[in-house]
Amino acid sequence: MVLTDVLDDLGTQVAAEIGDSARYVHLEVTSESGWAEAVQTAISTFGPVRVLVNNAGVLIRGSTTAAPSRPKCGPPLVTGFPNGC
Numbered sequence: 503m504v505l506t507d508v509l510d511d512l513g514t515q516v517a518a519e520i521g522d523s524a525r526y527v528h529l530e531v532t533s534e535s536g537w538a539e540a541v542q543t544a545i546s547t548f549g550p551v552r553v554l555v556n557n558a559g560v561l562i563r564g565s566t567t568a569a570p571s572r573p574k575c576g577p578p579l580v581t582g583f584p585n586g587c
Contacts, residue, residue: 504544506531531558 503520506529507513517526525547527540544551 504540504547506536506540531556 503524505513505517505520505524505526507526508528508530510526510528513526513528517524525543527536527543529536529540531537541551
């Protein structure tokens with residue numbers, strides 16, 4: 503499994519605790535090149551990607567009625583997954 507985050511120390515620690523079946527890659531989910539690196543790491547280390555879990559989130563403090571509307575997203579594999587849509 504490939505673990506990604508922007509918290510490198512914690513990500514590296516968690517991957518080490520899991521063992522040889524895990525790798526950590528720094529990933530800012532809005533970065534297309536970051537996604538390319540994460541996927542390439544997965545492929546070169548473990549083979550074809552068969553499952554992708556995007557658990558990125560955005561925290562907006564305040565009333566839910568004051569939250570901005572959801573951005574319009576294109577096709578999932580073009581803009582959805584890499585941009586957290």
